[in-house]
Amino acid sequence: MKRFECSCGQAVFFHNSSCIRCGVLLGFDSSRLTLIALQGEGDHLADDTGQRYRTCRNARDYGNCNWLVAAQDTDDYCVACRLNRTIPNLTNPANREYWDLIEDAKRRLVYALLSLRLPVFSQTRGWPHGLAFDFIEDHAHGEAVERVMTHHADGVVTINVAEADDVMRTMSRRQMNERYRTLLGHFRHESAHYYFDHLLHDPMQRTAFRILFGDEHQDYATALADYYANGPPADWQMRHISAYAAAHPAEDWAETWAHYLHMRDCLETAVAHDLVKTSGDTFDALLSAWQEFSVALNELNRSIGLSDAYPFVISPPVAGKLRFVHELLRAR
Numbered sequence: 001m002k003r004f005e006c007s008c009g010q011a012v013f014f015h016n017s018s019c020i021r022c023g024v025l026l027g028f029d030s031s032r033l034t035l036i037a038l039q040g041e042g043d044h045l046a047d048d049t050g051q052r053y054r055t056c057r058n059a060r061d062y063g064n065c066n067w068l069v070a071a072q073d074t075d076d077y078c079v080a081c082r083l084n085r086t087i088p089n090l091t092n093p094a095n096r097e098y099w100d101l102i103e104d105a106k107r108r109l110v111y112a113l114l115s116l117r118l119p120v121f122s123q124t125r126g127w128p129h130g131l132a133f134d135f136i137e138d139h140a141h142g143e144a145v146e147r148v149m150t151h152h153a154d155g156v157v158t159i160n161v162a163e164a165d166d167v168m169r170t171m172s173r174r175q176m177n178e179r180y181r182t183l184l185g186h187f188r189h190e191s192a193h194y195y196f197d198h199l200l201h202d203p204m205q206r207t208a209f210r211i212l213f214g215d216e217h218q219d220y221a222t223a224l225a226d227y228y229a230n231g232p233p234a235d236w237q238m239r240h241i242s243a244y245a246a247a248h249p250a251e252d253w254a255e256t257w258a259h260y261l262h263m264r265d266c267l268e269t270a271v272a273h274d275l276v277k278t279s280g281d282t283f284d285a286l287l288s289a290w291q292e293f294s295v296a297l298n299e300l301n302r303s304i305g306l307s308d309a310y311p312f313v314i315s316p317p318v319a320g321k322l323r324f325v326h327e328l329l330r331a332r
């Protein structure tokens with residue numbers, strides 16, 4: 001994440017909607033990918049160049065969005081909120097807090113997608129191949145509970161609202177024997193499934209993909225059933241970034257893509273705060289900066305009594321897969 005500054009000189013952050021020093025209203029302009037200081041209120045906001053904006057409708061209705069809508073845009077919602085197809089059931093009071101956490105993670109994903117110049121179009125606004133989000137929870141039917149799986153299908157990313165509950169998510173992480181499980185990680189992972197078809201339509205790219213990741217047409221249900229019954233192969237760490245990535249080539253792609261976004265965004269933050277000189281132009285430079293910085297990141301966490309922020313090892317085959325994602329994104 002970049003570092004932002006209020007017009008008064010105070011350092012301000014991606015999630016801020018006002019400056020803690022001078023009190024000015026702040027909003028995120030998704031077309032310029034920057035947080036800006038605003039004059040005026042509600043539907044009549046302007047920055048210091050006279051550019052006009054409105055707040056997102058979710059800011060007015062729920063106070064959970066700091067992104068702006070350009071004055072000439074007819075949509076009530078910002079580009080991130082208009083992706084929502086289903087919001088959490090707010091008759092459950094706990095879901096208000098969970099939804100805020102979900103929106104925070106979603107905006108970080110959308111920021112990364114926009115900064116990578118990936119297409120971000122909403123299915124709910126008439127784009128049949130666009131993206132949409134359903135934030136829903138398990139439903140009880142008498143004694144039976146209908147479980148909601150966090151997944152992607154035909155551009156719709158479903159996130160189980162319980163993933164915003166730290167206790168529930170930690171229980172799932174332990175049950176699944178995972179080293180890392182976060183809301184942001186879910187968003188990044190599911191976005192990979194969505195962009196797979198958008199980015200890998202060229203037969204040459206598909207061939208290159210299969211050499212590294214395997215054949216994505218491998219029967220998915222059988223592969224997943226096998227993974228859940230028997231776990232990953234003992235040597236998964238030699239070839240995959242996570243145990244789950246060993247389940248199926250499509251999951252390997254999603255875990256690798258999510259990991260690439262973790263690396264890229266975390267390095268952007270480190271550079272913005274002068275912790276790293278540069279994230280590098282080439283993949284080799286990026287990987288080398290990341291390997292050095294991630295050691296420091298873990299040590300920083302350990303020095304305040306937290307577990308490792310980065311519990312991963314990048315083996316040479318995994319580096320090859322990350323390079324594939326890097327080059328695919330750069331070739332666009």
Ligand SMILES: [Zn+2]
Nearest residue numbers: 006008019022
């Ligand atoms: Zn200020």
Ligand SMILES: [Zn+2]
Nearest residue numbers: 056065078081
């Ligand atoms: Zn919004």
Ligand SMILES: [Zn+2]
Nearest residue numbers: 189193251254
């Ligand atoms: Zn997946």
